[in-house]
Amino acid sequence: MSRRGVQPGRGGAAKAVRAGLTGPQMVELVARYIAAFNRGDLAAILAFYHPRATMEDPVGYAPAKGHAAIRAVYAGGFRQGVTLALDGAVRAAQGAVAFPVEARTPTARLWSVNVFDLSDDGKILRMRAYWGPSNVEGEVSVRG
Amino acid sequence: MSSRKGNVKSKATKKAAGKGTAKASAKKATAKKASAKKASKAKAAKTTKKAAAKKTKPTAPPVATKPPHTAAELRAIVSRYIAAYNARDVQSILSLYHAKATMSDPIGLPPAVGHKAIAGLYQMGFDMNVSIAHDGAVRCAGSSVAFPLIASAPTSRLEVIDVFDFGRDGKIVQMRAYWGPENLQGDLAVRQ
Numbered sequence: 001m002s003r004r005g006v007q008p009g010r011g012g013a014a015k016a017v018r019a020g021l022t023g024p025q026m027v028e029l030v031a032r033y034i035a036a037f038n039r040g041d042l043a044a045i046l047a048f049y050h051p052r053a054t055m056e057d058p059v060g061y062a063p064a065k066g067h068a069a070i071r072a073v074y075a076g077g078f079r080q081g082v083t084l085a086l087d088g089a090v091r092a093a094q095g096a097v098a099f100p101v102e103a104r105t106p107t108a109r110l111w112s113v114n115v116f117d118l119s120d121d122g123k124i125l126r127m128r129a130y131w132g133p134s135n136v137e138g139e140v141s142v143r144g
Numbered sequence: 145m146s147s148r149k150g151n152v153k154s155k156a157t158k159k160a161a162g163k164g165t166a167k168a169s170a171k172k173a174t175a176k177k178a179s180a181k182k183a184s185k186a187k188a189a190k191t192t193k194k195a196a197a198k199k200t201k202p203t204a205p206p207v208a209t210k211p212p213h214t215a216a217e218l219r220a221i222v223s224r225y226i227a228a229y230n231a232r233d234v235q236s237i238l239s240l241y242h243a244k245a246t247m248s249d250p251i252g253l254p255p256a257v258g259h260k261a262i263a264g265l266y267q268m269g270f271d272m273n274v275s276i277a278h279d280g281a282v283r284c285a286g287s288s289v290a291f292p293l294i295a296s297a298p299t300s301r302l303e304v305i306d307v308f309d310f311g312r313d314g315k316i317v318q319m320r321a322y323w324g325p326e327n328l329q330g331d332l333a334v335r336q
Contacts (some may be wrong), residue, residue, distance in 0.1 A: 006330055007209065015192075023325055023327075024324040024326065027326065039150040053314045055201060058183050058285045059285040059286060059288050060211065060285050060286025060287060060288065084283055087281075088279055088280045088303075089279075089292075089303040089327060091292075091303060091304060091305045091323045091324065091327055092322075092324040092326055092327070093251035093252050093321075093322045093323060093324050094250070094251060094252020094321075094324070095252055096204070096249070096251050096254070097322070098290070098305040098307075098322035099305075100280050100281075100283075100292050100305070103223070109280040110184045111280075111283060113290035113291075113292065113307075115284045115290075115305075115307070124228075126236060129285075130283040130284075130285040130288060130289070130290035130307065131283050131285055132215055132283070132284045132285050132286065133283075134215035134219075134284050135216070135281060135283050135284065
């Protein structure tokens with residue numbers, strides 16, 4: 001981790017006029033996403049996604065592609081009674097946001113890092129959830 | 145989950161080849177020629193596009209399809225990485241990386257490619273007196289690992305999530321650090 005500078009100065013004018021969500025907008029997007037998830041609101045969740053988005057949950061398995069497939073993944077989670085809570089600060093980078101979450105079901109807890117790659121107009125192009133069996137306490141079914 | 149589409153084009157060509165008069169087949173031959181021309185044009189365009197993409201976006205070596213490490217091994221690697229960082233041990237850090245690895249820190253800036261550039265990036269952090277510590281559970285996902293951390297310098301504090309993707313040989317092929325201005329408290333010295 002070198003932690004290069006993030007001030008607007010670096011990269012010059014091209015950076016300053018760059019399209020895409022600002023950091024605070026991404027933080028807000030994540031909050032709305034978690035709220036929609038915890039309401040079990042499939043329509044609201046899908047509205048975050050680009051029609052041709054891909055979703056890898058967990059990373060390492062075949063991705064769900066497009067709204068219909070993504071909807072099925074969330075519907076499965078809602079059936080298991082999953083709820084989400086932030087488990088640390090949202091990290092908003094340029095065009096992408098990463099955030100740690102704790103997911104709970106009635107019988108399990110699971111720790112994931114979720115990453116959204118975003119389009120300039122703020123739609124999720126690619127969702128990746130980083131977790132594995134070692135991040136699960138209790139019982140949860142891993143999508144195969 | 146992924147569905148493979150059949151090769152529609154080759155099926156249609158086969159069908160066409162099996163029937164028809166000489167005239168029709170001549171017509172087809174012309175059409176075929178035209179489509180071949182089109183295809184080669186498209187191919188050329190693709191190649192140019194590819195070359196352009198290569199120029200602007202360096203690609204990391206492929207991520208392993210079969211995880212090269214267990215979750216326990218991934219955790220050990222992350223621990224070694226953090227210890228090596230705080231010991232300013234560039235050689236130990238580089239030994240975790242593939243020779244042609246890419247490092248995007250932060251995501252959004254052009255990545256450092258290869259050991260030399262990557263070493264330069266770490267040196268910059270060392271020059272700023274940065275040390276790093278866990279900020280939550282290490283998430284182990286197949287050939288990747290993601291972990292939240294705090295990078296502290298004497299007058300600043302930065303929240304980061306690092307992601308390592310591993311190649312078949314067990315080395316990091318891609319490192320991505322997610323953070324932005326909102327994750328910074330205090331002032332980090334900025335390279336111009």
